[in-house]
Amino acid sequence: MHHIANASLTDKVMSSGDSNPAATPTPCVDIQGDGRWMSLHNHFVSNSKDKEPDVLFVGDSLVQLLHQFEVWRELFSPLHALNFGVGGDETQHVLWRLSNGELAHISPKVVVLWVGTHNHGHTAEQICGGIMAIVQLIKDKLPKAYTLVLGVLPRGKMPNPLRERNAQVNKLVKEAVSSLPHASLLNVDPGFVHSDGSISHQDLYDFLHLTPQGYQAVCQPLHAHLKGLLEKQAEN
Amino acid sequence: MSGDEMNPAAVAQAVEDIQGDDRWMAQHTRFVQECKDAEPEVLFIGDSMVQLMQQYEIWRELFSPLHALNFGIGGDTTCNVLWRLQNGELDNIGPKVTVVWVGTNNHEHSAEQVAGGILAIAQLLTSRLPKTKVVVLGLLARGEWPNPLREKNVAVNSFLRSWLPRLGQTQFLDVGAGFVHSDGTISTRDMFDFLHLTAAGYRAIAKPLIDLLRQILEETPEEKRASLL
Numbered sequence: 001m002h003h004i005a006n007a008s009l010t011d012k013v014m015s016s017g018d019s020n021p022a023a024t025p026t027p028c029v030d031i032q033g034d035g036r037w038m039s040l041h042n043h044f045v046s047n048s049k050d051k052e053p054d055v056l057f058v059g060d061s062l063v064q065l066l067h068q069f070e071v072w073r074e075l076f077s078p079l080h081a082l083n084f085g086v087g088g089d090e091t092q093h094v095l096w097r098l099s100n101g102e103l104a105h106i107s108p109k110v111v112v113l114w115v116g117t118h119n120h121g122h123t124a125e126q127i128c129g130g131i132m133a134i135v136q137l138i139k140d141k142l143p144k145a146y147t148l149v150l151g152v153l154p155r156g157k158m159p160n161p162l163r164e165r166n167a168q169v170n171k172l173v174k175e176a177v178s179s180l181p182h183a184s185l186l187n188v189d190p191g192f193v194h195s196d197g198s199i200s201h202q203d204l205y206d207f208l209h210l211t212p213q214g215y216q217a218v219c220q221p222l223h224a225h226l227k228g229l230l231e232k233q234a235e236n
Numbered sequence: 237m238s239g240d241e242m243n244p245a246a247v248a249q250a251v252e253d254i255q256g257d258d259r260w261m262a263q264h265t266r267f268v269q270e271c272k273d274a275e276p277e278v279l280f281i282g283d284s285m286v287q288l289m290q291q292y293e294i295w296r297e298l299f300s301p302l303h304a305l306n307f308g309i310g311g312d313t314t315c316n317v318l319w320r321l322q323n324g325e326l327d328n329i330g331p332k333v334t335v336v337w338v339g340t341n342n343h344e345h346s347a348e349q350v351a352g353g354i355l356a357i358a359q360l361l362t363s364r365l366p367k368t369k370v371v372v373l374g375l376l377a378r379g380e381w382p383n384p385l386r387e388k389n390v391a392v393n394s395f396l397r398s399w400l401p402r403l404g405q406t407q408f409l410d411v412g413a414g415f416v417h418s419d420g421t422i423s424t425r426d427m428f429d430f431l432h433l434t435a436a437g438y439r440a441i442a443k444p445l446i447d448l449l450r451q452i453l454e455e456t457p458e459e460k461r462a463s464l465l
Contacts, residue, residue, distance in 0.1 A: 032343060034379030034386070036430045043380075043424065068428055068435065069291075087429055120255055156257030163257070201266060206310060207259045211291055 022122045022130030025096035028089070037086065037093075044084045045101040053082040053106055054230060058094060059114035061087035061209060062153070071215045075223040079230065082106070090119040091130025095137060103141045109233040110226060111138050114150040116169050117162075117208070124168035131169070132176050135183050146229055147183040149173055150222070154189065155208045159197045186225055190217040245345040245353030248322050249315035260309060260316075267307045268324035276305040276329055278449060279368075281317055281357075282337035284310035284432060285376070292435050298446050302453065305331070313342045314353025318360065326364050333452050334361050335445070337373040339392055340385075340431070347388045351395030358406045369452050372400055373445070374410040378431045382420045409448055411441035 028037040055076065057063045063085025066072055072083070084102055086093070094115050113134055119127045131149060138147050151170040154163045174185040192203050192214070199207055203214040210218065251260040278299070280286045286308025289295055295306070307325055309316070317338050336357055342350045358370045374396065375389035393410060400408045415426050415437070422430050426437040433441070 032385065034383040034430065035381070036379055039380035039430055064429065070293075087432075156259055157262035158258075160257040162255065201263075205291060206287065207257065207262055209310075 020126050020129045022091045022119055022126040023133035024092050025099045026092040027096045028093050040086050041097050048105045051082055053080050053108045055079050055081040055110045056108040057081060057112045058084040060089040060118050063114050065209060066215060069212045069215055071219050075219055088118055091115050091127060095134050098137055107142060108145055110229050111145050111147045113147055116152045124165050124172060127169045128172035131173050139182055149185045151185055151187040154193050157199055157207045188218045188222055243349050243352040245314045245342055245349040246356035247315055248319040250319045251316050263309050264320055270305060271327050271329050274305055276303050276331045278302045278304040279331040279334045280304060281307045283308060283312040283341055286337050288432055289438055292438050294438050294442055298442055311341055312338060314338055317357055321360055331368055333371060333449055334368045335371045339375050347391035348395060350392045354396060355399055358403055362405050370406040372396060372408050374412055376412045377416050377422060380421055380430045411444055
């Protein structure tokens with residue numbers, strides 16, 4: 001067996017597409033019968049044809065719902081941001097969308113990637129591999145863009161295995177991007193978990209999705225960080 | 237309409253914690269606790285269509301002032317709502333109006349079964365809360381283009397329109413007018429994912445709903461007694 005000397009951590013967590021389902025581009029199958037996932041994807045592709053966003057948000061329901069609240073208009077519209085979030089998306093779904101047209105007509109300076117919490121049945125390593133596959137794809141398609149990966153938030157009212165999985169995903173991704181000049185991980189959890197281990201429904205209304213108050217706490221520092229990145233990109 | 241045991245959509249069923257963070261039960265537990273502390277005049281029960289409403293400004297503007305409680309849980313079917321109502325979410329409260337909005341997630345059931353499940357919920361409410369008026373909201377269209385789920389939801393509404401008036405204290409309210417355009421499409425301006433409502437979408441449905449709620453709430457007991465003389 002051929003061993004690669006000095007295999008980096010990046011190589012270890014970036015599984016190849018075939019062996020990691022979280023890193024294999026996969027469209028969502030229309031089980032329910034109303035074709036909504038594909039409709040949204042098509043909308044994003046055609047929407048992007050006449051837009052010139054500086055920032056692209058892409059990911060799951062946490063990205064999608066952000067677009068519905070005042071905080072988007074307040075903080076991110078002024079940055080000329082587009083929102084390609086789809087509820088329920090796992091890393092392999094985002095990978096498919098970005099491989100099939102959603103990056104074809106735009107050149108954002110920064111891509112904000114927030115995905116992973118819905119990858120049920122995948123290990124933290126697999127989810128990290130999926131996220132890193134997306135980071136690599138963005139680099140291939142948008143060589144000048146910076147990718148800001150947002151840490152997956154804790155979930156559930158009390159401590160549970162998914163919190164541990166998400167924390168491990170963040171740890172692995174942070175290590176994997178540490179050697180990359182074009183990507184980084186930002187922890188956007190302002191401290192949602194209280195000292196007794198509980199999460200409040202006032203921050204995460206169903207212990208997964210953010211309330212407008214929860215979004216404010218997440219987005220203020222994110223916005224500041226984004227502005228810094230955009231300024232740096234402008235200098236280059 | 238008969239034989240609840242034969243209608244799977246009318247069988248109470250809790251959501252199993254498959255994902256591993258027990259969120260459904262945690263939400264139910266919180267609602268049961270709220271019943272101990274609150275005295276709502278209006279109770280909203282249902283799925284994500286109910287739940288998400290509370291996250292928009294419109295809830296604070298129009299529904300909080302009516303002393304409304306929101307017991308919506310995303311993904312819920314009629315079975316899940318039935319279970320919650322039978323397991324504490326009606327304890328110690330006496331709302332004047334209960335708004336029911338559920339059924340679009342009942343993917344395993346036929347339109348007739350879904351309508352039967354909603355009817356079972358209305359029957360449970362009127363028997364547990366004899367003074368409440370039940371308002372059942374019609375299921376909205378979904379999907380960007382015409383599709384089988386739209387037809388199914390229309391069929392559910394059709395059953396409800398004819399069955400609900402036979403139940404005392406219960407009425408059906410269709411809030412879906414205007415969402416499907418002449419070309420058959422639904423706009424993301426109204427439903428951001430062709431299922432869930434935007435702030436603008438909620439504003440549109442709130443108008444007929446708030447009018448009806450105010451009308452019901454303004455019927456004071458004194459007026460009712462006078463009308464019986």
